[in-house]
Amino acid sequence: xxxxxxxxxxxxxxxxxxxxxxxxxxxxxxxxxxxxxxxxxxxxxxxxxxxxxxxxxxxxxxxxxxxxxxxxxxxxxxxxxxxxxxxxxxxxxxxxxxxx
Amino acid sequence: xxxxxxxxxxxxxxxxxxxxxxxxxxxxxxxxxxxxxxxxxxxxxxxxxxxxxxxxxxxxxxxxxxxxxxxxxxxxxxxxxxxxxxxxxxxxxxxxxxxxxxxxxxxxxxxxxxxxxxxxxxxxxxxxxxxx
Numbered sequence: 001x002x003x004x005x006x007x008x009x010x011x012x013x014x015x016x017x018x019x020x021x022x023x024x025x026x027x028x029x030x031x032x033x034x035x036x037x038x039x040x041x042x043x044x045x046x047x048x049x050x051x052x053x054x055x056x057x058x059x060x061x062x063x064x065x066x067x068x069x070x071x072x073x074x075x076x077x078x079x080x081x082x083x084x085x086x087x088x089x090x091x092x093x094x095x096x097x098x099x100x
Numbered sequence: 101x102x103x104x105x106x107x108x109x110x111x112x113x114x115x116x117x118x119x120x121x122x123x124x125x126x127x128x129x130x131x132x133x134x135x136x137x138x139x140x141x142x143x144x145x146x147x148x149x150x151x152x153x154x155x156x157x158x159x160x161x162x163x164x165x166x167x168x169x170x171x172x173x174x175x176x177x178x179x180x181x182x183x184x185x186x187x188x189x190x191x192x193x194x195x196x197x198x199x200x201x202x203x204x205x206x207x208x209x210x211x212x213x214x215x216x217x218x219x220x221x222x223x224x225x226x227x228x229x230x231x232x
Contacts, residue, residue, distance in 0.1 A: 055203035065195045083133045090210045092191025
């Protein structure tokens with residue numbers, strides 16, 4: 001899973017590319033560490049090229065969302081592939097993370 | 101297809117590939133996505149929790165019946181554990197109240213048509229079925 005993080009004004013733009021599974025979830029956790037810092041974060045994650053996520057990946061998104069909410073920020077995920085969106089729907093994650 | 105992995109420590113990726121490359125698998129990408137995710141969650145559970153230090157085996161088997169029912173079986177001789185007894189996560193809770201974890205087997209149950217568990221001859225046997 002390739003993670004790109006870019007700051008544009010007050011917004012943090014994140015691009016995810018590839019598969020997020022048991023083999024790389026801990027690397028991913030390190031990669032998104034910068035998103036866990038700072039007040040009132042405004043994070044937008046582009047999922048256009050995110051192919052897959054297992055429960056390990058969902059776990060990371062929940063940890064991130066909890067951290068963002070605790071800092072009065074917001075997190076949006078966009079352009080999710082239908083099969084990935086279905087995983088978010090089944091697990092109720094579509095209700096706890098804003099998906100556009 | 102039937103294959104034995106022993107020991108299973110750090111073998112999750114190999115176990116998934118062995119199952120996904122079975123000739124019993126369908127050609128449909130959408131089905132393959134669901135099957136792979138279910139297989140990953142089931143395999144990871146066994147690799148992480150069946151044995152102390154992963155020093156044990158798992159036998160994986162795939163079958164396809166004449167009516168195109170795909171049956172995937174994972175058998176281990178680790179700690180007796182029925183993952184289906186775990187409570188489903190409450191998917192109506194807010195992010196603040198949601199617990200981290202507990203999603204793996206829930207996803208298996210939702211993505212496959214049927215998931216069952218038996219304990220036979222000292223073995224945990226997890227069977228996942230999907231109509232192709």
